[in-house]
Amino acid sequence: EPEVTQTPSHQVTQMGQEVILRCVPISNHLYFYWYRQILGQKVEFLVSFYNNEISEKSEIFDDQFSVERPDGSNFTLKIRSTKLEDSAMYFCASTEHTANTEAFFGQGTRLTVV
């Protein structure tokens, strides 16, 4: 069964460092998303991406964040200068369409900023 894959599964980084989280969405999906979940809290939307550009972003997704689809398969989330409060589980998701189709989530990357 096709799945969304994310790497790494766990990343520890020092405050102020840049991190890149990687995702390979399902191959025929067109819409890509990043969500995050701070420990014990809700899953929160960060950004959606379609046709090589950002479609929507939340207020969490400030100038420190960027997304890219560098080739036909990868979808990356970059955090330029990590802060302690960026520590969370980051989920990538993809959907085939937007109209009433479910999102498939990757296994997540646990980011720990120390």
Next chain:
Amino acid sequence: EDKVVQSPLSLVVHEGDTVTLNCSYEVTNFRSLLWYKQEKKAPTFLFMLTSSGIEKKSGRLSSILDKKELFSILNITATQTGDSAIYLCAFPTGSGTYKYIFGTGTRLKVLA
């Protein structure tokens, strides 16, 4: 502002019990409601509901939507320890790419 409330927040039952989880919502431009199961990491899809009163069923799990009273329930019969997870309801919202808003989830623990 869109609002999603799940209850109970947590639940501990014994194997074989039946549980009912609730998701109440106030969402503008309702399109659908989705239930996900989150075990250790990724939410995995269970059901998508778009119409009131039509039960969706998969094995021991079933779900129904009430668009008049603005809630959905997820039933699990004959619970097993493998049902232990956080159950999330989610709504696509916005325009274009339909981000999800999630409820806080119900943490279910099934004891052997």
